[in-house]
Amino acid sequence: MGFFNNAKLEPTPELAPLTKERIKATLEASSWSYHVDSDGDIGSGWDHGVIWFFTYGNQAEILQVRGIWDGKLSPDDLPQALDVVNEWNCDRLFPKGLCPDQRRGPAPGDL
Incomplete structure (x- = not known):
């Protein structure tokens, strides 16, 4: 056996488009607090820093997560x-x- 085999795979459902609303809903579903700055960027603070969630691309289809340590x-x-x-x-x-x-x-x- 092995990880890969020749079994037919069922198609997976299409992912919903990336949106800032989906990012906020995901944070809310995990009971994480967040804030939205004047540019619409989403940030959340944790123990030793801040994590920012940015979207890029022509249709905001690229997610970048950037963490900044405050130490x-x-x-x-x-x-x-x-x-x-x-x-x-x-x-x-x-x-x-x-x-x-x-x-x-x-x-x-x-x-």
Whole structure:
């Protein structure tokens, strides 16, 4: 046996289009609080940061989830953080991690 076989698969129902309303409904179904900013972007806060849900594309058909950690690193920890993030990005396709100089702002990561 194995994971793949020659069995006929039944067609799956078509997915509903991606909409901001579906994103909000999904968050509400999980009892997660969220807010909508003046641009219509959806954000939600968790223990140590904020997660944003963006839609892109000609028909807003692309979902991007971006997390921003609100922690602070000491200047002495920055080289080690850069090493960890660079290793992570080399070994994994996603989520992408960034470790900018914190004097310039927060450190985002894309899912």
